[in-house]
Amino acid sequence: MVYAGSAAKAYFGANAGDPAVPDLYAVAQHGVVFTGQKGKIAEHGGADPQDCNVPLVVSGGDVEHATVGTTVETRQIAPTILRLLGVNPRELQAVRIEDTRALPLDRD
Numbered sequence: 001m002v003y004a005g006s007a008a009k010a011y012f013g014a015n016a017g018d019p020a021v022p023d024l025y026a027v028a029q030h031g032v033v034f035t036g037q038k039g040k041i042a043e044h045g046g047a048d049p050q051d052c053n054v055p056l057v058v059s060g061g062d063v064e065h066a067t068v069g070t071t072v073e074t075r076q077i078a079p080t081i082l083r084l085l086g087v088n089p090r091e092l093q094a095v096r097i098e099d100t101r102a103l104p105l106d107r108d
Contacts, residue, residue: 001027058084066105076103 003011003025014021033040056077062084079089079102089095089102 068103068105072103075100
């Protein structure tokens with residue numbers, strides 16, 4: 001599937017004019033890996049749910065068991081870890097610019 005223009009913005013849930021959205025985005029069929037005829041060395045995942053929906057486990061110190069039952073973004077990981085460490089996540093420039101929220105941790 002190939003997304004371009006407004007379809008790419010819709011795919012990423014972005015606003016019109018958002019410069020972070022690519023002009024063209026392609027999603028390969030599950031199991032397809034593009035290698036350039038050199039053989040597969042490694043891959044970084046893609047848009048497939050098994051690549052995007054992965055567990056994250058943080059352990060140590062005063063970290064208690066917590067779950068997040070909603071869709072989250074990888075950019076929320078750093079602010080969440082900072083919050084758990086007692087550091088204000090807004091000290092990160094990217095967090096301030098993008099207004100990134102730490103994960104809403106529901107404590108069990």
